[in-house]
Amino acid sequence: MKFSTKQDIETPAAYIYAALTDFEGWERAAMRRGADVARTDKMRQVGAGMSWHVAFQFRGRQRKMELRLLNMIPNNKLEFAALSAAIEAYSKAEIVEMSSKRAQLHVTANITPLTLTAKLFIQSLRLARARADRKFAQRVQTIVTEIEARYRGEQKVS
Secondary structure, three states, X not given: OEEEEEEEEOOOHHHHHHHHOOHHHHHHHHHHOOOEEEEOOOOOOOOOOOEEEEEEEEOOEEEEEEEEEEEEEOOOEEXXXXXXXXXXXXXXXXXXXXXXXXXXXXXXXXXXXXXXXXXXXXXXXXXXXXXXXXXXHHHHHHHHHHHHHHHHHHHHHO
């Protein structure tokens, strides 16, 4: 099942990319929400090949997932793959610069079920497609709003 959304951001593309590649910040945010996050690679610099083991509660059960950064194109694109016992997911975030202080963020996620239970879950999402798409877009909009607010806050301080 594929999800996709586009969001306009009143922020330079380089700032958006820096916010999206603040992996330590994302790790802390996931931990604040109750997830256990551990880096599994030995890389010293940010780059393709970074990986994490993530454990979290979802629908009343403990889930475990391996997350890997597949590709990075500075100020343009991030690609991730996630694998769990039940699903395989691929996601991509692309930043399209529209002007010096405006960009558009395109986020796509493709989820493939690996088990019968996951297939049933994905089928239920398909039946409620409009609601699932709306929730996906709202979550991306929340991230966009946070990035814009941080950027405006830093501009006022400067």
